[in-house]
Amino acid sequence: MEACDIRAPYTLVGFLLAGDKTISSSSGACFSLRDYFSRAINFFLWISLVSISFLLSRKLARLLRLWTIGSRIPGPPSPSFFSGHAKLLGARGCGRDLTGYLSRLHENYGPIVRLWLGPTQLLVSVKDVAVIKEILIKAKDKYPLTGREFRLAFGRSNIFVSSFEKVQEGRNYLTTFMNERLLERVNTVPLKVVECVLGRVESAMSKGILDCRSLSQHVSFYILGAALFEEAFFNWSDATLYEELLLMISKDACYWASYKIPPFWRRKYWTYQFLCTKLRCLTQDIIQQCRYNSTITQISQSSYEEVKSIGKLSGNGGATLFGNLLSGNSSLNEGGKGHLVSTGEPFGDILGMMFHGCSTITNLLCSILTRLVLHPELQLKIFSEIKEVQQRTCNQDSYDVQKMPLLLATVYESARLLPPGRLLQRCSLNHDLHLKWNITVPAGAILVVPLELVQMDSSIWGEDAGHFNPHRFVVDSIDQEGRSQEDGILEPYKNAAYLPFGSGSRACLGKEFSVLGISTFFASLLLNYEVTLVPGSENDLNSTVNDRFQPVPSPKITFMKRNS
Numbered sequence: 357m358e359a360c361d362i363r364a365p366y367t368l369v370g371f372l373l374a375g376d377k378t379i380s381s382s383s384g385a386c387f388s389l390r391d392y393f394s395r396a397i398n399f400f401l402w403i404s405l406v407s408i409s410f411l412l413s414r415k416l417a418r419l420l421r422l423w424t425i426g427s428r429i430p431g432p433p434s435p436s437f438f439s440g441h442a443k444l445l446g447a448r449g450c451g452r453d454l455t456g457y458l459s460r461l462h463e464n465y466g467p468i469v470r471l472w473l474g475p476t477q478l479l480v481s482v483k484d485v486a487v488i489k490e491i492l493i494k495a496k497d498k499y500p501l502t503g504r505e506f507r508l509a510f511g512r513s514n515i516f517v518s519s520f521e522k523v524q525e526g527r528n529y530l531t532t533f534m535n536e537r538l539l540e541r542v543n544t545v546p547l548k549v550v551e552c553v554l555g556r557v558e559s560a561m562s563k564g565i566l567d568c569r570s571l572s573q574h575v576s577f578y579i580l581g582a583a584l585f586e587e588a589f590f591n592w593s594d595a596t597l598y599e600e601l602l603l604m605i606s607k608d609a610c611y612w613a614s615y616k617i618p619p620f621w622r623r624k625y626w627t628y629q630f631l632c633t634k635l636r637c638l639t640q641d642i643i644q645q646c647r648y649n650s651t652i653t654q655i656s657q658s659s660y661e662e663v664k665s666i667g668k669l670s671g672n673g674g675a676t677l678f679g680n681l682l683s684g685n686s687s688l689n690e691g692g693k694g695h696l697v698s699t700g701e702p703f704g705d706i707l708g709m710m711f712h713g714c715s716t717i718t719n720l721l722c723s724i725l726t727r728l729v730l731h732p733e734l735q736l737k738i739f740s741e742i743k744e745v746q747q748r749t750c751n752q753d754s755y756d757v758q759k760m761p762l763l764l765a766t767v768y769e770s771a772r773l774l775p776p777g778r779l780l781q782r783c784s785l786n787h788d789l790h791l792k793w794n795i796t797v798p799a800g801a802i803l804v805v806p807l808e809l810v811q812m813d814s815s816i817w818g819e820d821a822g823h824f825n826p827h828r829f830v831v832d833s834i835d836q837e838g839r840s841q842e843d844g845i846l847e848p849y850k851n852a853a854y855l856p857f858g859s860g861s862r863a864c865l866g867k868e869f870s871v872l873g874i875s876t877f878f879a880s881l882l883l884n885y886e887v888t889l890v891p892g893s894e895n896d897l898n899s900t901v902n903d904r905f906q907p908v909p910s911p912k913i914t915f916m917k918r919n920s
């Protein structure tokens with residue numbers, strides 16, 4: 357038999373280089389195409405097996421670590437290996453009184469308590485203020501499902517995401533944007549907002565349907581919309597449609613996000629997706645109008661260049677917040693197809709801010725309005741304060757709310773009594789956290805701060821911790837005639853137990869904007885109008901208003917013009 361003179365190409369490249377010589381060889385000793393394929397398949401199978409085993413063993417090691425370190429933290433024994441305390445915390449268990457349950461656990465086990473929610477999920481609740489401060493700085497990530505409702509509705513966002521690494525640049529840019537642009541605008545914007553809102557109030561009152569919540573929703577939408585999109589927003593014919601869509605989507609967002617796999621088989625889901633797409637198209641529309649009206653363009657060429665460079669740095673082609681909008685990088689609704697095809701999905705950030713900002717500002721406004729109608733004497737005092745400051749400054753076009761301590765204190769105190777959620781959550785995805793008192797929280801554990809326990813702790817806030825008392829934030833001084841006068845405002849964020857806007861590395865970026873915007877709105881409103889309860893709604897209120905963390909009731913209110 358003729359010896360095979362072809363050297364076996366042991367690599368795929370070698371085989372290809374050998375070309376048809378190998379293929380044409382008829383010798384059984386020579387490598388056939390089939391041999392190479394079976395070798396290649398074997399090779400890939402081995403590689404996959406090794407990688408899967410490696411990943412599994414890493415997961416297992418992580419899990420063992422979670423169990424070992426987690427079980428060193430004090431906490432109750434787990435009732436079941438598979439579901440842990442998850443059932444207890446669910447709707448039929450203590451879910452409705454989660455804070456009460458955590459409070460009992462803290463009494464029994466101390467200020468740091470762990471709860472197993474299943475074999476792979478550990479929840480650590482922290483009540484001690486010093487430790488809270490530490491974890492809010494050190495635990496820079498959020499629970500992995502954070503922002504799912506935003507993502508599902510509006511596409512990828514650069515700011516409402518779990519990992520700190522991904523959010524860092526977006527946060528830096530947004531901080532500059534909020535501080536430099538929005539805060540400048542915020543004390544002039546509410547004048548227009550009041551005008552706009554009161555126009556709506558009159559038509560709503562004529563239909564007899566003015567309740568606190570719908571008014572607050574309307575105001576928050578205008579405060580944010582006007583700040584982000586400026587003049588263009590007031591002249592925008594689709595503003596009402598935009599507001600309605602945003603509201604409809606916010607109502608359903610959490611529900612659809614609760615599905616692990618989006619329920620493509622449900623028609624309602626597609627209706628929801630259709631609304632989201634419509635909202636994105638409208639966002640593009642208002643942004644285009646802004647470009648012409650130069651609001652956002654006036655974020656200035658310098659910051660445009662800045663944004664572009666941030667985009668380059670992050671390698672996402674300017675996807676950071678307004679970067680894409682300015683550079684026209686988005687191809688939303690290309691050819692009128694109405695779907696998002698942009699790689700950066702820049703509207704995710706703007707819509708995310710509208711979504712989060714509107715819902716949180718609505719709650720706070722509603723809470724303040726309710727308290728003002730319940731405490732007419734406070735309303736009168738705030739009115740006198742605003743009037744006095746306006747007379748002193750002789751400026752009718754803007755409000756120096758920093759000189760109105762009682763008004764600011766009312767906003768701070770209402771926020772203290774009604775933060776946006778019951779738990780502030782954090783996570784450290786990749787590193788264990790070494791805390792005071794020699795406690796280590798393993799990577800991946802969900803850290804929570806039960807806000808009600810901290811913000812209503814009488815050892816921190818005094819005996820009246822559970823009651824509405826804006827004066828706790830006001831500094832009194834004695835005037836020359838020995839009379840006590842309200843002089844200044846205590847900086848609430850110095851108190852580590854004041855957390856309605858979170859704190860530390862993932863603190864809310866809109867806190868100054870919201871407090872100033874809301875205060876300026878009330879300064880403008882109360883100077884011109886007195887807000888009162890619609891006669892007959894007192895009884896509903898007394899049964900539902902409680903000073904503690906209750907969802908704000910929505911009383912019927914009315915406005916009376918003050919004599920100038």
Ligand code: HEM
Binds near residue numbers: 498527720780869
């Ligand atoms: C009354 C109004 C608001 C309240 C009570 C509020 C509250 C909060 C809270 C509690 C957090 C989580 C903080 C943490 O984990 O430490 C947060 C995050 C955030 N807020 Fe707000 N917020 C308000 C308005 C706004 C507005 C108007 C904006 C922007 C326009 C905004 C932008 C953000 C952003 C970007 C984050 C995410 C930060 C991150 O995950 O890194 N907020 N907010």
